[in-house]
Amino acid sequence: MRKGIRRQAVASLTIAWVNGLVVLKRAPLWVVSYLLMPLALLFFFRIHGNVAMMKMALIGGIIMVATSNGISILGDAAWFRIYVKYQDLLVATPIRPVSYVMGLSLSMFVFASPGLSLFIALASLAGLTTFEFALALAACTIAVWISSSMIGFAISTLFKSLRHVWPMASILSLVLSLLPPIYYPATVLPRGLQWIGALVPTGAAAMILHHVAGLIEVEATALTTSIASLIAYTATLSLLSSLKVRWREE
Amino acid sequence: MVFIFALKLLKGLAVVGAVVSKGVWKKYKNGVVALKGVSFSVEKGRLVALLGRNGAGKTTWVRIASTQLLPTQGTVEVLGLDVVTDPWEVRELIAMVPQEGFPLDILTPFEFVYSYLLIRGYGRSEAKKLAREHLAILELEPYAKRTISELSGGLKKRVLVAAVLASGAEVLFLDEPTVGLDPLARRSVWRALKEAKRAGGTMLLTTHYMDEAESLADEVVIVHEGQVLFSGTVEEGRRAVGREFKVEVYGDLDVEGYEALRLRGVTIFYVNEGEGDEVLKKAMARGYESVVKPTSLEDLFIKLTGERIEEGD
Numbered sequence: 001m002r003k004g005i006r007r008q009a010v011a012s013l014t015i016a017w018v019n020g021l022v023v024l025k026r027a028p029l030w031v032v033s034y035l036l037m038p039l040a041l042l043f044f045f046r047i048h049g050n051v052a053m054m055k056m057a058l059i060g061g062i063i064m065v066a067t068s069n070g071i072s073i074l075g076d077a078a079w080f081r082i083y084v085k086y087q088d089l090l091v092a093t094p095i096r097p098v099s100y101v102m103g104l105s106l107s108m109f110v111f112a113s114p115g116l117s118l119f120i121a122l123a124s125l126a127g128l129t130t131f132e133f134a135l136a137l138a139a140c141t142i143a144v145w146i147s148s149s150m151i152g153f154a155i156s157t158l159f160k161s162l163r164h165v166w167p168m169a170s171i172l173s174l175v176l177s178l179l180p181p182i183y184y185p186a187t188v189l190p191r192g193l194q195w196i197g198a199l200v201p202t203g204a205a206a207m208i209l210h211h212v213a214g215l216i217e218v219e220a221t222a223l224t225t226s227i228a229s230l231i232a233y234t235a236t237l238s239l240l241s242s243l244k245v246r247w248r249e250e
Numbered sequence: 251m252v253f254i255f256a257l258k259l260l261k262g263l264a265v266v267g268a269v270v271s272k273g274v275w276k277k278y279k280n281g282v283v284a285l286k287g288v289s290f291s292v293e294k295g296r297l298v299a300l301l302g303r304n305g306a307g308k309t310t311w312v313r314i315a316s317t318q319l320l321p322t323q324g325t326v327e328v329l330g331l332d333v334v335t336d337p338w339e340v341r342e343l344i345a346m347v348p349q350e351g352f353p354l355d356i357l358t359p360f361e362f363v364y365s366y367l368l369i370r371g372y373g374r375s376e377a378k379k380l381a382r383e384h385l386a387i388l389e390l391e392p393y394a395k396r397t398i399s400e401l402s403g404g405l406k407k408r409v410l411v412a413a414v415l416a417s418g419a420e421v422l423f424l425d426e427p428t429v430g431l432d433p434l435a436r437r438s439v440w441r442a443l444k445e446a447k448r449a450g451g452t453m454l455l456t457t458h459y460m461d462e463a464e465s466l467a468d469e470v471v472i473v474h475e476g477q478v479l480f481s482g483t484v485e486e487g488r489r490a491v492g493r494e495f496k497v498e499v500y501g502d503l504d505v506e507g508y509e510a511l512r513l514r515g516v517t518i519f520y521v522n523e524g525e526g527d528e529v530l531k532k533a534m535a536r537g538y539e540s541v542v543k544p545t546s547l548e549d550l551f552i553k554l555t556g557e558r559i560e561e562g563d
Contacts, residue, residue: 007371014368023356026397085351089410092316092346092423093370094338248337249319250279 008099015103020110035115038064059209061119064177069112070148071173077156078165097245105149136212140205143234147201150237157244182206185216194222201233267291268452274324284310286476297453299467307476308456309349316346316423345419347427353409355399359390366413384416387442404435424455460548479554491545493520497529501538505529
């Protein structure tokens with residue numbers, strides 16, 4: 001029997017395997033469904049825009065894929081808790097709630113990986129190939145994935161019926177991917193107010209990536225706010241989700 | 251000094267209950283009182299059936315004992331560990347089939363059992379071996395490579411039971427594991443549970459099937475409206491009825507000298523050997539059908555609650 005951290009790590013990876021890799025293999029249509037919107041937006045930006053706008057759509061696509069997959073943890077976590085009682089089955093085992101949340105979150109990343117690979121490959125073809133950009137892209141994608149999946153998980157704990165869960169996942173995904181300055185430059189916001197875009201993790205990540213890719217020149221305050229906001233969101237939401245897991249009801 | 255030592259020695263030798271429930275109360279936030287001082291204990295290696303109608307409080311108790319729900323008052327100890335103060339130590343020792351639970355339908359039965367065992371901490375080769383063994387015990391081998399979504403509800407339930415039995419946990423909680431199964435599938439689950447019991451497992455099974463309790467359980471705990479009405483062996487339960495036989499008359503009948511119990515158009519008379527002739531004659535004279543049966547746990551339930559168990563919603 002494995003014990004300690006190794007057991008918890010294996011438990012997380014196992015959940016990522018059953019809820020990520022296996023689903024990806026047996027239900028690949030989901031990949032098409034989450035890629036439709038970012039690919040459609042890329043198509044329109046390519047037809048009607050210039051190279052800079054296309055690069056923005058590619059960065060937007062990466063953020064949207066990470067966000068929509070991260071948020072979709074909402075449906076899986078609620079399904080496991082309310083309908084199939086998988087969470088109940090696991091509560092009566094030595095798995096820790098943090099390992100459970102991490103496993104579910106990892107499974108979302110596994111699921112997002114084909115879409116992310118496609119958009120990263122297209123971004124490379126479009127010339128987004130500098131080392132600084134690659135580094136910023138990796139950090140921002142991971143931060144967006146973690147924060148959006150943690151938002152999804154925390155919200156899933158509030159639902160008692162599955163009926164309301166599915167629309168909520170779509171609404172959140174679109175609100176987080178389209179409203180903040182992701183598919184448009186933060187510089188269109190009034191000067192002195194660009195930091196508003198950094199109030200949500202997706203907006204903050206986009207602002208950093210747009211800046212590093214040389215697509216926009218954001219104010220120093222806005223850039224600092226974005227980096228701080230992204231770090232704070234990732235840390236706070238991870239903590240909040242771990243606390244919100246109803247491992248034992250009152 | 252010698253006296254204290256002797257006392258400690260005696261305490262150590264005494265049979266320690268694998269599961270001990272002491273005065274457990276549960277009041278939900280909406281004001282519903284699901285448990286009202288539930289006390290009983292289960293010895294190691296015994297299979298105990300918690301018998302009661304839907305809504306009696308069985309699931310609430312199981313959820314408390316399996317560390318999923320906090321009691322309002324009282325304690326439950328699993329192998330000497332308090333489920334409220336030592337949940338992580340308890341979780342190392344238990345496994346549970348949740349009521350209305352299903353295995354993940356995108357997986358095959360083998361993948362589900364194997365992944366459950368990996369999550370519990372088994373190594374890969376041992377998990378594979380145990381998964382194969384328990385799928386065979388529950389007669390799931392022919393379906394091992396099909397996805398669970400293709401299986402019937404009964405087979406799905408058996409996959410869940412296979413996973414929990416394969417865990418090798420010292421105490422198993424099985425919340426209505428055979429609901430919705432056809433008679434053959436139920437018997438396959440029963441066989442697996444009997445085998446697990448022979449291997450020394452302690453099991454708590456909730457059910458509202460009398461035949462299940464009578465066939466499997468060493469002891470039964472009858473729960474009704476959040477209270478324990480009876481706790482003892484199946485034989486003690488039968489004896490507690492006070493009569494060896496019952497005469498069920500399908501009609502309304504009164505016979506002098508016999509106490510009658512009326513349940514939805516059926517009049518029941520409890521009798522001993524050599525008694526009851528007058529009942530049968532009078533029923534025949536009225537043209538009512540009548541049946542003589544040996545008394546069972548169901549009669550104890552009827553006697554204690556005035557209701558049949560299967561009338562529960």
